[in-house]
Amino acid sequence: MAKQFERIEPAHREMMGRQAIFFVGSSAGDSRVNISPRSTTHFHVLGDLSVAYLDLTGSGSETAAHAKAGGRATVMFCTFDSAPQILRLYGRPRIDFRGSEAYAAFLAEHYPNGEPVGARQVVTIDLDLVQTSCGFAVPLFEHVGERPVLDRWAEAKGEEGLVAYRREKNTVSIDGLPTGLDEA
Template sequence: MAKQFPRLDERLRDFIGRQHVFFTASAAAGTRVNVSPRSTRELRILGDTEAAYLDLTGSGNETAAHLRADGRLTLMLCAFEGLPMILRLYGRGSVLARGGADYARLLDTAFGGTEPPGARQIVHIAIDLVQTSCGYAVPLFDYGGERENLDRWAAAKGEAGLDAYRREKNARSLDGLPTGLFDGA
């Protein structure tokens, strides 16, 4: 039932465009595996073998630490409505630091120059394998809309409050790996 492809095609891009949530998975040697849900409003397909997402401030920064240590990254999308399908994008990830030239360029070209409240970094993936599978056992769900909680929380914290929070919660992974978010992290 699974099919593999070297790149995204129009049909798979269309599938991605209809989804509301995707999941990231990463790990490094000797660490816990991290899986995180994310809104597709921050996801951009940049080409047949390239994607990126605006990473928002959260309670941890596992993906960044794992990418520094190992580089492997998987994005997964699955249909919760309509025809069943699971899509996985396997590849090598990297983090573009907020405030850096690469971040600014991609923010401008892929995200219209708009930075949502709480933006922390951009995660880029160079896709080396695309795989679909049936998704027959994935339940159906109705999409109820985006949550605005993080936007309100980040706006209330302000830049200084977000910086302090990130220094406390986002400088190291659960397993003690540096995330690279700050110099000397």
């Protein structure tokens, strides 16, 4: 049932564009595999073999650590409210932290009204495989809306509080791998 593609096809872009959530999994070496749900609000298809998302401040920064260690990442979309389908994007992640030229360029291109509250880095994944599968076992769900909790938390922390939080919580992974944040 699975079908592999060398690049993101127009039908894949359309499918991703209809979703409200995606999942990103990453790992490096013997590290734990991390899987996180993300809103598609900050997901961007950059080309046929490249995707990126603006990553908001959170309790960990596993994907950054895995990228720094030369690890891999998989992005997964699945339909919850229409014909069943799963789409996986496989590749190698790289991180552009706040303050870097690449981060500023990404914001200028995709966020002309300014940086979203709580933003900490851009995760870009250079793809080497795109795969679809049936998704027949994925249950039907209805999207109700976005949760405002993270934005409110980031606003309450303020810029200085977010910088301090990232220094405390986002410089190493749960396995002790450096994220590179303290080098940025």
